[in-house]
Amino acid sequence: xxxxxxxxxxxxxxxxxxxxxxxxxxxxxxxxxxxxxxxxxxxxxxxxxxxxxxxxxxxxxxxxxxxxxxxxxxxxxxxxxxxxxxxxxxxxxxxxxxxxxxxxxxxxxxxxxxxx
Amino acid sequence: xxxxxxxxxxxxxxxxxxxxxxxxxxxxxxxxxxxxxxxxxxxxxxxxxxxxxxxxxxxxxxxxxxxxxxxxxxxxxxxxxxxxxxxxxxxxxxxxxxxxxxxxxxxxxxxxxx
Numbered sequence: 001x002x003x004x005x006x007x008x009x010x011x012x013x014x015x016x017x018x019x020x021x022x023x024x025x026x027x028x029x030x031x032x033x034x035x036x037x038x039x040x041x042x043x044x045x046x047x048x049x050x051x052x053x054x055x056x057x058x059x060x061x062x063x064x065x066x067x068x069x070x071x072x073x074x075x076x077x078x079x080x081x082x083x084x085x086x087x088x089x090x091x092x093x094x095x096x097x098x099x100x101x102x103x104x105x106x107x108x109x110x111x112x113x114x115x116x
Numbered sequence: 117x118x119x120x121x122x123x124x125x126x127x128x129x130x131x132x133x134x135x136x137x138x139x140x141x142x143x144x145x146x147x148x149x150x151x152x153x154x155x156x157x158x159x160x161x162x163x164x165x166x167x168x169x170x171x172x173x174x175x176x177x178x179x180x181x182x183x184x185x186x187x188x189x190x191x192x193x194x195x196x197x198x199x200x201x202x203x204x205x206x207x208x209x210x211x212x213x214x215x216x217x218x219x220x221x222x223x224x225x226x227x228x229x230x
Contacts, residue, residue, distance in 0.1 A: 004159065031216070042120075043160075043206065043220040056217060091160065098216030105218060107152070107160035 002026070004108035006092050012114045018080040021111045025074070025094030031055075032075050033095075033105060034067060038088040046090075049075060061086075082115045089113070118143045118209050122221035130229050135179075135194040137224050139207030142188065147209040149190040150218070151181055155203045163205075166190060168212070177201070202228045 005024045013019050025032045034046040046065070047057040051072035060067070064083070069075040079086055089112050093105040123138040141147065148167050152160040164175025171183045177200075181192045190207060207221040 033217075035218070035220075040222075042222045043208075043218075045217045045219070048217060059217075093160075095216065103216055104162055104165065105216070106162075109157065109159040 004092055004094050004106050006090075006108040006111050008111060009109065010112045010114075012116065013082055014116050015084055016081045018078065019082055019113060021077045021079075021090050021092075021113070023075045023077070023092030023108060025092070026106055029094035029096055029106075030072065031095045031098055031103075031105075032069060033093040034075070034077055035091040035093065036088050037091065037110075038085075043091065046077075079113075082113075084115050087113055087115045118147060118211065118219045120207050120209055120219055120221035122205075122207050122224050124224055125222060126225045126227065128227040128229060129197045131199055132196050135192070135197045135201065135226065137192040137205050137207075137226065139181075139190045139192065139221060140188050141190065141207075141209050143209060143211075145212065146183075146185055147211055149181075149183060150208040150210070151175065151179070151190075151192050152206045152208060153203045154206065154223075160206065163192070197226075197228045199228050199230075202226055 007022045032049040037043045045059040048055045049069045066078045089110040091110045093107045095103045095105045119142045121140045150165045151163040164173045166183045174180045179194045206223045208218045
């Protein structure tokens with residue numbers, strides 16, 4: 001069974017440009033999460049989808065970030081326009097059912113975003 | 117609000133020595149607790165999790181962790197380190213009431229020396 005995949009693995013863009021990150025969850029997982037790790041800091045939650053609906057977007061930094069999950073399958077995270085502080089590693093995770101005790105989130109390898 | 121503290125951003129042990137990675141949490145009620153590992157160029161992989169059953173939890177690759185409510189701790193141990201254990205380790209918590217948003221510590225980089 002394929003795990004969580006993310007594309008691209010690396011992206012280098014200039015300040016002011018737009019970047020779109022993609023995440024494909026494990027097949028059958030309705031729950032999809034985005035996290036971000038800025039260098040030297042902890043991994044921080046950005047948002048949580050249940051199918052195509054945003055369940056919790058309390059971690060989204062500002063309105064330059066737009067996440068979508070059309071059709072409840074893959075998800076995209078767009079940053080427009082990118083700023084220097086957006087640099088970091090963006091992780092995607094998926095899970096089956098958060099209602100289960102300690103439901104496991106399976107993580108992708110991350111996208112390393114560098115804004116110059 | 118929940119928080120996680122991992123003491124020691126870098127830990128170095130000799131091959132065959134005990135591995136001890138510390139994690140303390142802050143939460144109004146005992147949460148679910150997780151240890152994840154990230155090997156170079158890979159995603160985070162679940163090592164083990166505590167979900168209010170047995171307080172001593174065994175995970176993959178010989179790791180285990182003990183939930184101690186009185187100390188609000190969930191330290192990760194392995195009796196004998198192997199070179200392949202070199203990686204970054206993350207402690208995380210999530211609320212027991214559902215929602216499942218993970219709150220992570222800052223991570224501990226484990227180095228294993230010959």
